[in-house]
Amino acid sequence: MSADTEQTRPRSSSLPVTKAVVPAAGLGTRFLPATKATPKEMLPIVDKPAIQYVVEEAVAATLRDVLMITGRNKRSIEDHFDRAYELEEALAIKGDDERLRSVRESDGLAQMHYVRQGDPRGLGHAVLCAAAHVGDNPFAVLLGDDLIESADLLRRMIEVREEYGGSVVALMEVEPEQVSLYGCAGIEPTDEPDVVTVTDLVEKPAPEQAPSRWAIIGRYVCDPAVFPVLQETPPGRGGEIQLTDALRELARRKPEDGGTVRGVLFRGRRYDTGNKADYIRTVVDFACRRPDLAAELLPWLREFVDRQGAQQG
Ligand code: G1P
Numbered sequence: 001m002s003a004d005t006e007q008t009r010p011r012s013s014s015l016p017v018t019k020a021v022v023p024a025a026g027l028g029t030r031f032l033p034a035t036k037a038t039p040k041e042m043l044p045i046v047d048k049p050a051i052q053y054v055v056e057e058a059v060a061a062t063l064r065d066v067l068m069i070t071g072r073n074k075r076s077i078e079d080h081f082d083r084a085y086e087l088e089e090a091l092a093i094k095g096d097d098e099r100l101r102s103v104r105e106s107d108g109l110a111q112m113h114y115v116r117q118g119d120p121r122g123l124g125h126a127v128l129c130a131a132a133h134v135g136d137n138p139f140a141v142l143l144g145d146d147l148i149e150s151a152d153l154l155r156r157m158i159e160v161r162e163e164y165g166g167s168v169v170a171l172m173e174v175e176p177e178q179v180s181l182y183g184c185a186g187i188e189p190t191d192e193p194d195v196v197t198v199t200d201l202v203e204k205p206a207p208e209q210a211p212s213r214w215a216i217i218g219r220y221v222c223d224p225a226v227f228p229v230l231q232e233t234p235p236g237r238g239g240e241i242q243l244t245d246a247l248r249e250l251a252r253r254k255p256e257d258g259g260t261v262r263g264v265l266f267r268g269r270r271y272d273t274g275n276k277a278d279y280i281r282t283v284v285d286f287a288c289r290r291p292d293l294a295a296e297l298l299p300w301l302r303e304f305v306d307r308q309g310a311q312q313g
Helices: 003-008 050-060 075-080 085-094 097-104 123-128 152-164 176-181 226-232 243-252 276-288 291-312
Strands: 019-023 065-070 111-116 139-142 146-148 167-173 183-189 195-203 214-222 261-265 270-272
Touching: 019 050, 019 123, 050 065, 050 075, 050 139, 050 146, 050 152, 065 075, 075 111, 085 097, 123 226, 123 243, 139 152, 146 214, 152 167, 152 214, 152 261, 167 183, 167 195, 167 243, 176 214, 195 243, 214 243, 226 243, 243 261, 270 276, 276 291
Parallel strands: 019 065, 019 139, 065 111, 167 261
Antiparallel strands: 139 214, 146 270, 167 214, 183 195, 183 214, 195 261
């Protein structure tokens, strides 16, 4: 094989997973006007911006190098993961150690890096913007709209990548009428009950065209072979370059060409914060499980629901 062909051929990487990529360039139009001047990633889940939970999950899964794909209007994300000297000094003078700790929590969390997407041409395009930073390393992708209760899922996905090579997606079984909201996978079992081989992927299929009810939730571990594939991936669903389409191509390739995709079956708790009703459910759920809020909130919630029921009935 000539040196030229050797260079352009996509190759699977055997390096460990140490980097996380977090796409955060979306316009957040579903939450307007709140997101007119504030990134949707900064909307609080109780008292912490949604994006901080995602970075905490990456760090808990040992990924301390976090690249955020941002765009216009996203400066406050960078500020959030940086020191805030004036605020810290004011809290220190007051002796408010608890708040000082909470303010400092986000700045020492991870090694944060930022790159701008420019044209918002879809999730696949956002991931492609990570190519220079990621290089030949396999890497995780965490979508900010999905909050996963523990880092066990991501840890398991990294383990599966180390065991099988290739790429790994997180899959959750959804109701048939919901498949059109997700990327859906055709799957075959492996010897491990929580791991499947992905044979096909379709982005947001009509229920009758879905290969199964197993939907991709926003966690991926990608082989760097995904980058040259993304470069060649034409716009798909919604006229956008879809990560799902690039992964379908990798699912069809041989391992030596960076191919094979596995799925880790997830049966835990996942929160969607991408639309208003789910966002509100997530905030209420998180608040009710907080020891400092539950005692006050739960009796009020019960009473509120009873009152609503009485009014409607
Ligand atoms: C994206 C992906 C989709 C995946 C979903 C998970 O879609 O394109 O394949 O199932 O995230 O949340 P989005 O919800 O950003 O439109």
